[in-house]
Amino acid sequence: METTIPESKTLTKKPAEANLWTRREFFGFAGWGAFLSAIGLGLLAFVRFMFPRVLFEPSPVFNAGKPSDYTDGEVSEKFKEEQRVWIEREGGKIIAIQAICTHLGCTPRWLSLEGKFKCPCHGSGFRKDGINFEGPAPRPLERLAVRLDDEGNLIIDKSKKFLYEKGEWDDPESFVTL
């Protein structure tokens, strides 16, 4: 007796369709994608975690007293210990220089007899205005923002820097004229 096999039961293979990915590949990509994005997001969160929102650091802004506290033509070391800042009054103009050597960040010393700033670490020297002239320091000392408040106090903001090599020493924020 001859039996006929119904159409639906025959093992005819469908012609292979040109798929972008096979099922296996798709789940492979999905799995790796989920894994890598979880790792990546975790890494991003970690990087953010390492930058706290609040820093318990001293304020960069400080009150340096009245302009009349400073003698004309002298470099004041009054705030060097506490704030790492020199204050200079020269012909009716007051500037603040940051006491950080531009070579590797040591604190230079003001040698009043020689009229220069001298770094004890590697011997960099700077003129009174902060221009480097000897030793390994690659650029002049940095100046800081100075302003007068309503009561006539000198307010110095160490977070704002003015660099000679960028021509910023002419910026009116970098000095106070009396």
Add this chain to the structure above:
Amino acid sequence: MNLIQLKAKYEEIRKTIVDSYVWKSMFRHGYKDTPRNRVLMTASNVFLHLHPSKMRRHGIKVSYTWCAGGLTFLFFLVLTVTGVILMFYYRPVAEYAFVDMKYLQFDVPFGMVMRNMHRWAAHGMVILVMLHMFRVFMTGSYKPPREFNWVVGVLLLVLTFLLSFTGYLLPWDQLSIWAVTVGTNMARATPLMGHEGPFAEQMRELTGLITPRYDARSFLTAGTVVAAPTLLRFYVLHCIFIPIAAAVLMIVHFWRVRKDGGISGPL
């Protein structure tokens, strides 16, 4: 009981222990000195199996290898042990770090020995790791098939330097604070990620970040200055993060030595 009897008694006790079920469960193969037994001894013990079960004669020639890599690992182990011992007294807090270091030196029994072992082994490890690199270079052992292991070795060199650098801050004295100030100031000049480095301004315009507050340097120092948060951060990096990274790479390094054909031989 004379000595001969005593020896017989000792042998009897020894045999009881070595033949016991407990002993055999730990050490599956006896000491019987046959080539097969030696291989099995090494291969069936978790610590010994890190060694090759057989090695070529040239591999133990000190004049060829200087044993510099092995000694580097020994120094790493010394540093791990002495470091953990120091951790029992040292607190990575600005108020206490310096006095704890002095306390270890002047009061804690053997504290000075532990601190100095840690210090000198650290110097020794840096020197040895460079000697090892020099030896590998001079014997051409970086050539294929060992080229990838050279790369792993360079990463281990960097991690050794970073361990040395982060450990330098922990005494929290003037020398260490200033050394780390200078060291982290270099991170200002990191390309793209340092606020004084190349392309810093472009990155600042693009992302609004890369300021003194958010850049590669403040990532290290945990703020804009080297202060108490920096000490804690360096402590964690020094005691946990970098040693684990180094240990993982060491596993790869030692495994690759064996898989790439063992210690290289004279040409």
